[in-house]
Amino acid sequence: MKPIYEPKGAAKEYGDLALNIYQNCDNACYYCFAPSVLHKAKEQFWGPVRVREGIVEATKRQVENENITGKLIHLSFACDPFPRRADNTPTLQIIRLLKEYGNHVQILTKGDGRAALPLLDENDWFGVTISCMGRLAEIAEPGALTPEARLWQLVDAKHEGIKTWVSFEPVLVAEDVLQVIRVYHNYIDRAKIGKLNYHPSDIDWKKFGFDVEKLCIDLGMDFYIKESLRAEMMK
Numbered sequence: 001m002k003p004i005y006e007p008k009g010a011a012k013e014y015g016d017l018a019l020n021i022y023q024n025c026d027n028a029c030y031y032c033f034a035p036s037v038l039h040k041a042k043e044q045f046w047g048p049v050r051v052r053e054g055i056v057e058a059t060k061r062q063v064e065n066e067n068i069t070g071k072l073i074h075l076s077f078a079c080d081p082f083p084r085r086a087d088n089t090p091t092l093q094i095i096r097l098l099k100e101y102g103n104h105v106q107i108l109t110k111g112d113g114r115a116a117l118p119l120l121d122e123n124d125w126f127g128v129t130i131s132c133m134g135r136l137a138e139i140a141e142p143g144a145l146t147p148e149a150r151l152w153q154l155v156d157a158k159h160e161g162i163k164t165w166v167s168f169e170p171v172l173v174a175e176d177v178l179q180v181i182r183v184y185h186n187y188i189d190r191a192k193i194g195k196l197n198y199h200p201s202d203i204d205w206k207k208f209g210f211d212v213e214k215l216c217i218d219l220g221m222d223f224y225i226k227e228s229l230r231a232e233m234m235k
Helices: 009-013 055-065 087-098 114-119 133-140 148-160 174-187 207-217 227-233
Strands: 017-019 072-075 102-108 127-131 163-169 190-193 223-225
Touching: 055 087, 072 087, 087 102, 087 114, 102 163, 114 148, 127 148, 148 163, 163 174, 174 207, 174 227, 207 223, 207 227, 223 227
Parallel strands: 017 072, 072 102, 102 127, 127 163, 163 190, 190 223
Antiparallel strands: none
């Protein structure tokens, strides 16, 4: 097993290397792409979260054998690195290991990742996903930490001198995303923004794309608009 891999397709927009620590995810987001990629039914993918057997040892072997150093490694695509109903110790072990060999991590979570903050430095990135706020989040992402609690982690990370980022993908409520950017922009070092794909939406994507682009520019934010949303803006 070689846990560290190079993402393909749209995932490549998030990082050059990635690592998935767990099997399954209990955030139960209805829009999640992972079940189709992994050829699993959603109900199966949302089942009990299990750490991948031997993941820490396999990662150590790969890092040593391939001399992986100085890389930014994304945690994670096909799982949450901080599942709410599973032991997060393997994630912390992986972070320590990667950094011991001179690598850096780019965390993306809908869980509680504050235990990782003491392990991170100015070369790492701590990120959360925000698609919507309030009651809709309870319905769309029923197993995840509330969006408000996720955002407060960014505040904590910034106070620790850690770079922060938000994946606004998929956008479920355009105004929610715009408002989060207005309120929290001082705590967001980078924003990546993408549309909802493969599900119906009444959002005017072209208008939203230009609105969010203008807002980020006006606020002086570092931001990236995903290719699928950029394509809508060019229509």
